[in-house]
Amino acid sequence: MMNASELRGKDKAALTAELESLLKAQFSLRMQVATQQLSNTSQLKKVRKDIARVKTVMTELKRSV
Template identity: 45%
Template sequence: MKIDEVRRLTSDQLAEQLLNLKKEQFNLRFQGATSQLEKTHRVREVRRDIARIQTVLRAKAATA
């Protein structure tokens, strides 16, 4: 997910996306612990997407 895409979303959409990414992160960690993780690069992508969304949410909260 690109930063431009994140900035276009509303706060509600960002919160929903953040929840989905947190669930995916949990599932990926669980798969990694049980040695079933195939796409190891996805862990890094999800972690960075979470950080992007949190950054944009904080910026929107500061301006509001």
């Protein structure tokens, strides 16, 4: 889990890379849920919240420029 303050210290390219990796992780977790291989389903919620944090910080950067 990431803090928003940690994300605010990153530049746009790093945030984009972080978002891309989180989206890949979310896809992987969704596939594990579909094939009933995922035992800890709370991981999906954590990844979703991290994606939202990254998108929020990216929007803040867009508005401040």
